Amino acid sequence: MSARERILARVRAAARHSTPPPAPFVPGPRRSDFGAFAELLVAAGGEAHGPFGASELPARVADRCRSWSAGARTLASAAALARLGAGPWAPVPEHDDPHSFADVSVAILCGAFGVAENGAVGLDGREARPRALPVLCERLILLLDTSALVPDMHAALARVSGEALAHHHFTFVAGPSKTADIEGALVLGAHGPRALAVFGVVG
Amino acid sequence: MSAALDRRALELLPRGARLGAHDAAVFALREKRDAAGTSEPDFEPLRDHARALKAHALDHLGLLLERFEARASAAGAVVHWAEDAPALNRIVHELLDARGARRVVKSKSMLTEECGLNPYLESRGIEVIDTDLGERIVQLGHEPPSHIIMPAIHRTREDIGELFARELDVPAGETDPARLTEAARRHLRAHFLGADAAITGVNFAVAESGTVVVVTNEGNADLGMSLPKLHIACLGIEKVIPGLGDLAVLLRLLARSATGQPLSVYTSLVTGPRPGAELHVVLVDNGRTRLLADDAHRRALGCIRCGACLNTCPVYRRAGGHAYDFAIPGPIGAVLAPALGGSAERRALPLASTLCGSCSAVCPVRIDLHEQLVAWRATDLPRGRAERVGARLAAAVLARPVLYGVAGRVARGLWPALSRRWPGNPASPWLASRELPAHPGASFRTRWRAKTSAERGHERSGVGS
Numbered sequence: 074m075s076a077r078e079r080i081l082a083r084v085r086a087a088a089r090h091s092t093p094p095p096a097p098f099v100p101g102p103r104r105s106d107f108g109a110f111a112e113l114l115v116a117a118g119g120e121a122h123g124p125f126g127a128s129e130l131p132a133r134v135a136d137r138c139r140s141w142s143a144g145a146r147t148l149a150s151a152a153a154l155a156r157l158g159a160g161p162w163a164p165v166p167e168h169d170d171p172h173s174f175a176d177v178s179v180a181i182l183c184g185a186f187g188v189a190e191n192g193a194v195g196l197d198g199r200e201a202r203p204r205a206l207p208v209l210c211e212r213l214i215l216l217l218d219t220s221a222l223v224p225d226m227h228a229a230l231a232r233v234s235g236e237a238l239a240h241h242h243f244t245f246v247a248g249p250s251k252t253a254d255i256e257g258a259l260v261l262g263a264h265g266p267r268a269l270a271v272f273g274v275v276g
Numbered sequence: 277m278s279a280a281l282d283r284r285a286l287e288l289l290p291r292g293a294r295l296g297a298h299d300a301a302v303f304a305l306r307e308k309r310d311a312a313g314t315s316e317p318d319f320e321p322l323r324d325h326a327r328a329l330k331a332h333a334l335d336h337l338g339l340l341l342e343r344f345e346a347r348a349s350a351a352g353a354v355v356h357w358a359e360d361a362p363a364l365n366r367i368v369h370e371l372l373d374a375r376g377a378r379r380v381v382k383s384k385s386m387l388t389e390e391c392g393l394n395p396y397l398e399s400r401g402i403e404v405i406d407t408d409l410g411e412r413i414v415q416l417g418h419e420p421p422s423h424i425i426m427p428a429i430h431r432t433r434e435d436i437g438e439l440f441a442r443e444l445d446v447p448a449g450e451t452d453p454a455r456l457t458e459a460a461r462r463h464l465r466a467h468f469l470g471a472d473a474a475i476t477g478v479n480f481a482v483a484e485s486g487t488v489v490v491v492t493n494e495g496n497a498d499l500g501m502s503l504p505k506l507h508i509a510c511l512g513i514e515k516v517i518p519g520l521g522d523l524a525v526l527l528r529l530l531a532r533s534a535t536g537q538p539l540s541v542y543t544s545l546v547t548g549p550r551p552g553a554e555l556h557v558v559l560v561d562n563g564r565t566r567l568l569a570d571d572a573h574r575r576a577l578g579c580i581r582c583g584a585c586l587n588t589c590p591v592y593r594r595a596g597g598h599a600y601d602f603a604i605p606g607p608i609g610a611v612l613a614p615a616l617g618g619s620a621e622r623r624a625l626p627l628a629s630t631l632c633g634s635c636s637a638v639c640p641v642r643i644d645l646h647e648q649l650v651a652w653r654a655t656d657l658p659r660g661r662a663e664r665v666g667a668r669l670a671a672a673v674l675a676r677p678v679l680y681g682v683a684g685r686v687a688r689g690l691w692p693a694l695s696r697r698w699p700g701n702p703a704s705p706w707l708a709s710r711e712l713p714a715h716p717g718a719s720f721r722t723r724w725r726a727k728t729s730a731e732r733g734h735e736r737s738g739v740g741s
Binding site: 075076077079080081083084085086087088089091092093094095097098100101113117169171172175188190191192193198203204205208209225226227229230231233235238239241242243244245246247248249250251252253255256257258260262263264265 | 297301304305317318321322325328329331332335336337338341342351357358359363407408409410413426427428429431432433436453454456457458460461464465468469485487493494495496498499501502503513518520521523524525527528535537538539540541542543544545546547548549550551552559561565568569571574
């Protein structure tokens with residue numbers, strides 16, 4: 074017998090009960106507007122901007138990029154470029170080696186949806202390419218349709234489809250990278266982005 | 277009490293103010309957990325639901341494991357099965373060795389701590405860099421983590437400053453957490469970029485989609501998973517849950533119970549390898565099926581490793597995690613250790629608890645931890661001679677009211693001597709950091725008689741009622 078069969082045999086031998094699954098959890102009512110989302114995002118150390126109309130958005134994002142890093146390497150995904158047009162950013166190059174993105178100072182991507190209960194943004198594997206980009210960059214900007222806000226994690230995971238999962242990863246990002254491992258003191262920028270700015274977009 | 281735990285707990289004490297700092301830092305997490313729980317109306321119903329869903333999942337674990345394996349394999353992951361710690365270590369080493377991987381970045385995994393993976397790989401010439409900041413600190417200090425989510429909580433910033441001045445590029449005397457973290461960031465970034473492989477733990481595995489879920493605040497697991505071409509994810513078999521709906525419930529509880537955050541910063545759902553890379557998932561038993569077959573303790577497998585029971589435990593807070601000498605300290609560690617721990621000392625950990633029940637009161641999946649400690653105590657745990665004799669003596673005295681009265685008088689007579697530090701006083705280790713409480717002067721029975729006769733006097737004179 075293989076280890077697999079022995080483990081499964083022991084698990085089966087121990088299955089003496091048959092507790093039924095609980096009925097689906099019914100969450101309490103909750104606001105899911107950009108204001109509620111922004112409050113939680115800011116509490117997690119992130120920045121919330123807007124919401125802005127499509128015409129105003131590019132200038133606002135460009136301002137934020139310039140105030141962070143004049144002339145440094147800023148990359149925007151194809152979806153982000155479709156909203157931003159030309160600006161102080163370049164398209165994410167097709168490149169097999171994620172290590173070539175180690176010098177990115179700002180990455181601009183589109184979030185799939187936002188979660189009002191915790192200020193998290195869902196980042197689809199098809200958008201976050203290469204996978205390393207949103208954690209290697211020094212600062213991360215996420216564009217988020219205000220129509221794509223859900224109240225809680227139940228609604229959020231209901232939106233993570235099999236198709237999204239089929240693209241290797243789906244990541245919830247709730248604020249900049251952080252640690253409190255030295256005496257519980259909060260420090261932003263442990264390994265990943267030192268800052269996260271979410272720009273709400275209407276229309 | 278476990279004598280070995282007593283001895284190791286005392287190691288925290290000579291470090292002066294550290295005992296108080298440790299207690300305060302840990303209890304601050306408990307207070308954050310309370311604030312997060314009371315501000316979230318769904319919190320208590322979520323705990324009820326989590327308890328029910330974990331009971332259901334554990335009762336159908338065989339089915340869930342097979343489903344997870346099938347779906348993860350269909351997504352391109354390779355699933356391995358390890359019966360015990362040596363098997364896990366061998367599987368991981370073979371995967372690394374076959375690809376010539378020499379430099380490994382690892383994110384937090386209590387399972388690999390339990391199995392001793394790091395020393396196994398290091399003794400075979402593989403460099404393993406722990407990338408969670410707290411874990412890197414204890415790794416540089418050549419000691420194990422002392423908390424499951426805050427591995428270096430027993431260390432002060434001065435400590436860490438000295439360590440970094442010695443090991444990293446940090447000027448002597450640096451104690452600012454931001455600058456120390458920045459130094460670690462530079463140091464670890466180089467290791468991430470140079471790694472041949474990444475090893476991660478797994479917080480949850482979702483059977484319906486074959487997904488492993490990895491949660492961090494630092495982003496270290498995500499960096500590891502996204503740079504080298506080999507990702508090995510290690511998980512205990514109890515981590516498998518049916519679906520994404522169950523994941524939502526447990527994610528809402530995990531960070532709130534751990535640090536008071538509504539969600540950790542990075543929650544990554546990983547389904548199959550990224551293009552051009554490999555994903556290997558190792559399912560580990562290592563004693564878990566033994567717990568599953570034990571009706572009194574199987575519910576402990578519902579644990580989601582949030583650390584809430586550690587943060588509230590009066591023994592953990594004062595003894596520190598190292599006192600337990602087990603990868604998982606605190607109440608949940610004391611419940612798991614007799615089945616997973618191996619050594620006789622670890623099997624005795626259920627004896628080192630107050631049974632106050634605070635752990636059960638905060639557990640997000642409502643595991644009845646203190647009841648489980650009691651249940652272990654009813655079994656044949658390895659007890660020290662002093663404990664066996666003491667228990668027999670106590671039983672004899674408590675069964676005989678006259679003897680009990682005499683024993684009380686003797687104890688009150690000896691109390692002043694016991695309260696002073698002198699060579700040979702058996703209470704000396706306790707007195708190093710604490711005082712014995714003053715005794716009330718008279719026995720409870722004497723005071724009870726005095727109180728009731730006074731009340732009867734009042735009633736007779738009409739003052740009472």
